[in-house]
Amino acid sequence: MKEHANTTSRSSLTFVGSGLIIGLVLCATLVFATYSTLVAVFGLPKVQTVHAAVKEQHVQAHLDIVLGGNPAHKDWPTYEPTSLTLPANSLVTITIHNYDLGDTALPTGSPFSKVQGTIGGIATADGISYSNLDIAKVAHTFTVMQMHLSVPIPGDAPQGASYASVTFSFHTGAAGTYTFECFDPCGTGATGWMGPMMMKGYMIGSITVQ
16 A cells, blocks of 8 residues: 555656656746747847947147258258148147238138137137138148138237247047148248248158057
């Protein structure tokens, strides 16, 4: 009798275990079938990728315009330094001190009397913002044709100052080598477009963006 009871107990446990396994299989099948139906109707759920915000780099640069910076031609205006290295895809603020005071009028109708390519389309001369200058009040320009950037620089300094200070900001783009130059006739010759206007190391310089 005892052996018969043990056999009956084992059979019952086997039956219950088999029932649990079959139940789990049926539940898993039901869940999978439900998920497959939802995917067929609504598509796979989209996983959002969160990108951390990258703060834009902001750098400062400085240039001077001096007379006689190069001993070879002491009466020629010169940008110092004549080369700049700037980071790509960044905000850049340039301050130019113009020690070569005095106005050299731009030709009538010249587009270089207007500030172009800067943040807000403006520059600041000794704390006063401007978007263009009278063509008769321009001494030089800082112009980078490949960047569509151009800023006219006044030849008049505040009373008692030895230079006019101009500040402007712009965005650099892709890496590359660019040329900055002056498009005001501040050079030699009858028209003012000779000498330092045509030679690198004077009113022509380079910008390396990297």
